[in-house]
Amino acid sequence: MNSTSPSSSPPIEGLAVLSDSHTAALVDAAGSVVYMSGGDRPDSPLVFARLLGEEENGFWRIRPYGPAELRSRSYRRDTMITETVWDVPQGGGTVTVVDHMAVRGPGVGVGHLIREVRLHKAIAEFEFRPRFDDGLAVPNIIVGRSEGGHPQWTFRHRDRDRGPVVTLVAHLAPGLETDHENGLVRGRLLRSGAAFVMSLGPQPSRPVSPVSRRASTQRHGRAWVDRNVAYRGRYEALVKRSMLTLEGLRYAPTGAIIAAATTSLPEALGGVRNWDYQHHWWRDADITLTAMIEGGAVDGLAEWRAFALKTIGDDPAGVRIMCGVAGEQNLPEREIGHLSGYENSRPVRRGNAAVDQFQLDVYGSIVHALVRIASRIGWTAASAQMVMALARVAEARWREPDSGLWESRGGRKHHTYSKVMAWLAVDRARELASTGEVPAVHDPLEAARLRAVADLIRADVLTCGFDQEQQAFTQSYGGPELDASLLRLPLIGFIAADDPRMVGTVEALMDQLVDERGFMLRYRTTGDRSADGLPGHEGRFLMCSFWLVEVLARIGRQKEAAAIFDNLVGVAGPLGLLAEEYQPAGGGRGGRQLGNFPQALSHAGLISAAAAMNRSGAWSDTSQGAGA
Structure with a gap:
């Protein structure tokens, strides 16, 4: 059997x-x-x-x-x-x-x-x-x-x-x-x-x-698909499946979005990189909502915005990087000792200690989500005021080191991506204050002041986050390490995809973090104790590989982008679902998915990459690829 x-x-x-x-x-x-x-x-x-x-x-x-x-x-x-x-x-x-x-x-x-x-x-x-x-x-x-x-x-x-x-x-x-x-x-x-x-x-x-x-x-x-999926094109069935999966990861009573349906499925078999993803991360929610909006979704947007405003309340300076699905701030990490773990990958965890980290990108993530939601269903005065408040916090803290979007347990650094997201928070607030679209926050003088702050942060990133020797942006200021998060820079409007500095970054990333099929590591792990403070290796991060597809499509390298996209969707399970990571075949073992499942970021990456391929003209027809 x-x-x-x-x-x-x-x-x-x-x-x-x-x-x-x-x-x-x-x-x-x-x-x-x-x-x-x-x-x-x-x-x-x-x-x-x-x-x-x-x-x-x-x-x-x-x-x-x-x-x-x-x-x-x-x-x-x-x-x-x-x-x-x-x-x-x-x-x-x-x-x-x-x-x-x-x-x-x-x-x-x-x-x-x-x-x-x-x-x-x-x-x-x-x-x-x-x-x-x-x-x-x-x-x-x-x-x-x-x-x-x-x-x-x-x-x-x-x-x-x-x-x-x-x-x-x-x-x-x-x-x-x-x-x-x-x-x-x-x-x-x-x-x-x-x-x-x-x-x-x-x-x-x-x-x-x-x-x-x-x-x-x-x-x-x-009926949900009819209302919320507007995507038409190649791999349409897989995009629909991803949209439905993301809707399934939404917690309807509050509008929160969980990172995955599971806890503690391992990033490396037999290893300790096993985390609880059954909570709401602001960054993951931003990326997920952006993808769903690109796919045509409208249901759930107002609910998530209301959840964000209620959870953050009148204390934007106190917002944490994650919360429970009802907005809980206390998520202590503990181990479930009686469970042996998936293929003996211990420990099995509940809660997540990352809740106590300072991650500078959180302010920009929430701002970006609120802006994208407004592009679909319009602004409210309260959501516009929240953007302005979060931008002020980002302005006050952008010079501080942080743990980074990958939640490093190896100490704080001046992470390049984190600085860019602080820039985004200030820049989007500047735009909102200048346009007059929301009278409650229309303030030309404040817009001019915020422009100066955004320009200052951007100049700092271009100077300190760029390695002249490698001709590439780096993971953190002053270090040579590369990081897949740098692919986000053109996707959020910080720099053009075809800017020589970004093209050089893509080339360096492909040389150091990407295998011959386009599967990408987040960053290099050493196997002993990496810069992230953890032992062992991990699989190829699927969301990062989809980011690569998007950026290549924007640069004009559509043929490469299409080949990588085909490879990525080729590892989806028979039902069209994706975990967090993929471990290519090797060491006598076939390739397999790893990490929590189904993973919101992976499915969001698929949707956004498919939309980018459509926009770029990389797919000249609308014939169906393999789908679920």
Whole structure:
């Protein structure tokens, strides 16, 4: 049978993500839900943690009984509904499983994961094994009947005051076995049309029809695409999939955007570069929103702006580089010792110590996002005033060293990219004060003063951030190290892409950080203890490679850009999804995705690069490339 052994971890690129824009689940190619939080937030403790440990840490498997071959696995068009089909050689039968996270509606709250099973001359088996407290606690089971008369199992934490309530309802699935001691339900399915509804929290007040909920979820997804995806051109299906994935990473109650659906998937197998990305980073949100706007999105923009204004409030000087999905500022980093990690990559972490870092680029990131949102839905007086306030903070702090956008744990430096983002904050505020577009901040004298400040910062970067010997911008002032973030300089308007200084930077980056297929490192790691303060290496950072595509297209090197873009999308999983990094084949191993999944920055990079290729004329026709 096509599956992974209990001791191995499923390939990251083979995972499917299901989301209701509150929480998410990951399903592997063998038919197992291997990762899912047990609450109404993406960072709630996991009830299925198999991806970060062993089977004893919780999973939900549905698969053919006996030998079978995977025939197909795909998302239904313009939805987050997956359909998996296995062929069963004995008897010539098939098993089909349709999975989705139901959108909220009458009788449906958060976290309704629905799995439908269709049998043709075949038998299926299933095992439902939730574990509370991030895969640690075996639940108590209460057996009963739903309002519709179907078998129902309720799983509660043995300390009843802790953890969620998980309910499983089986439609047309008699003869299932309950193992109270080990906290699981399992059995064989003999009758076509079986369906399971898993809910987090109390059972809904009215019975949930799996078929009607699937139809509602399908309508929701397709209507969202119709409203929010304007991209037309090559790789259109992949762009749509990326747009839907980014929408799935949005936390609907507040408008926050998480960096990825997971915590602690490793940047290097067996290494310590394993971080919690289930939170909201201002920089990542800026890049994500920019890409979604380029793709045509309008939904969620006003909500994110309101979230930003509420979270920052009247203290822009106190804004941190990240926060929780409800705006929480306290995200202490801790280790989950009972989980062995993905392919024994320890530690598994919750929270992120980077929350306490000073990263100068945060002010420019928020300003850039607010400006881009206004270009789509217009300004409010409050958002314009926030731009002015953040620019004043950037002006006051731009001379300070910081930890940089890559969140170095090796000490503060004068990072070139950080200075450029301080310039951006001041420059966009200058433009806003000068145009009169928002009367509340129209001030020609202030605009003139801000122009002088922006010019001062820009001159400082051009002098101190540029290495005459290499004829390239460098990672930090006075150092020779290169950094992929420098590719952002022309993308945000700091310097023209075809300026000789930028062309020289691109050449140096391609020589030192880019492999023959266009896959790019963020910066060089030594393997011992790098400048970022961490041991070990990491994979090729996909977002940075997409930045390279954008810049090459702007320079006029469209043929190179197109070849690299083809290579990048070629490593997307069979469902069109991307993690943070890619490790090319080598050392007897095939290439594979690494890092948290699905990664917002990678999908944002794909969308923006595709849009740039379209604008540049690199793709002279609109024929479809490979897509999901």
